[in-house]
Amino acid sequence: MNSYISGENDNTNEDSNNDFNRNLKQAIILIEEAVQGEREDQLFYEYLITQAPTQEEKDIIASIRDDEVKHNKLFRQLYKELTGKEVKSKNGEEFAQPGSYLDGIKQALFGELKAVEKYRTIYQGLNRQHHRDVLFEIITDEIKHASKYNFLYTLNRTEPTTTSREHKQNVATTDSSIPDQWLQYLQPLVTNALKEVNEGINLTHLFQEYILAGVLVGNKYSVQQAIEQVEKWEKSGESKLLQQSKKMK
Numbered sequence: 001m002n003s004y005i006s007g008e009n010d011n012t013n014e015d016s017n018n019d020f021n022r023n024l025k026q027a028i029i030l031i032e033e034a035v036q037g038e039r040e041d042q043l044f045y046e047y048l049i050t051q052a053p054t055q056e057e058k059d060i061i062a063s064i065r066d067d068e069v070k071h072n073k074l075f076r077q078l079y080k081e082l083t084g085k086e087v088k089s090k091n092g093e094e095f096a097q098p099g100s101y102l103d104g105i106k107q108a109l110f111g112e113l114k115a116v117e118k119y120r121t122i123y124q125g126l127n128r129q130h131h132r133d134v135l136f137e138i139i140t141d142e143i144k145h146a147s148k149y150n151f152l153y154t155l156n157r158t159e160p161t162t163t164s165r166e167h168k169q170n171v172a173t174t175d176s177s178i179p180d181q182w183l184q185y186l187q188p189l190v191t192n193a194l195k196e197v198n199e200g201i202n203l204t205h206l207f208q209e210y211i212l213a214g215v216l217v218g219n220k221y222s223v224q225q226a227i228e229q230v231e232k233w234e235k236s237g238e239s240k241l242l243q244q245s246k247k248m249k
Helices: 004-036 038-051 056-083 099-126 129-158 162-171 178-198 203-218 223-236 240-246
Strands: none
Touching: 004 056, 038 056, 038 099, 038 178, 099 129, 099 203, 129 162, 129 203, 162 178, 178 203, 178 223, 203 223, 203 240, 223 240
16 A cells, blocks of 8 residues: 555656656746847837837836846846856847837737746746746736836827827926826736735736726726726626636646
8 A cells, every 4th residue: 555655656756847847948948039039129129219209208118128138138047047058049130110109019018918928938837936036027027018018009099199298298297207107006006916926816817907907097997997897897707818817827
């Protein structure tokens, strides 16, 4: 009886080790992919900054660009710690210019969502707490980026002209900049999102919830109204995608 139990435990441990090695291997591949396209990303951010109609918007995009440069360095360091090797950059990167500034902002927003899927897989493949902390820092930055891009998209989709927006900024007398005012207003969304991360909510569901809430805030909902509306859509089944993502592991 005891030998049977011992053999069963050995098989369980072997399966667990195989799963870990497979997940780690996949994480390393995705880390390598994450640092590729560095030159293309640089050209993309330069295009958005050049096309942005106001200095406030240029500053928002520049702050995102600086975060992404930091992420690239963190991924390279993480890759070296896991493999003992430097990441090899691929040549032949091409930049495809968006059709317009608004198209570029939309592309960037969905790019953040796609990246989160990749980063979630990397996070799950890491075993050391230090490495997971690095991914957590990157993921929380991505949450902020998504909120900022949503703000820019909503601003440019609803405002009729650049001139009227610049006029509004010129007459503003508040101490905080426009993006800082929005981030302060959206802070409850970020706080709730980080709380749910600690509770183990999967990142796909988390990003769907809070980016959707950010869209509602951009459409004149209060933060609390936005959170309650998203929860209502999920519980009522009106949003099947929210229900599906909540069941994901």
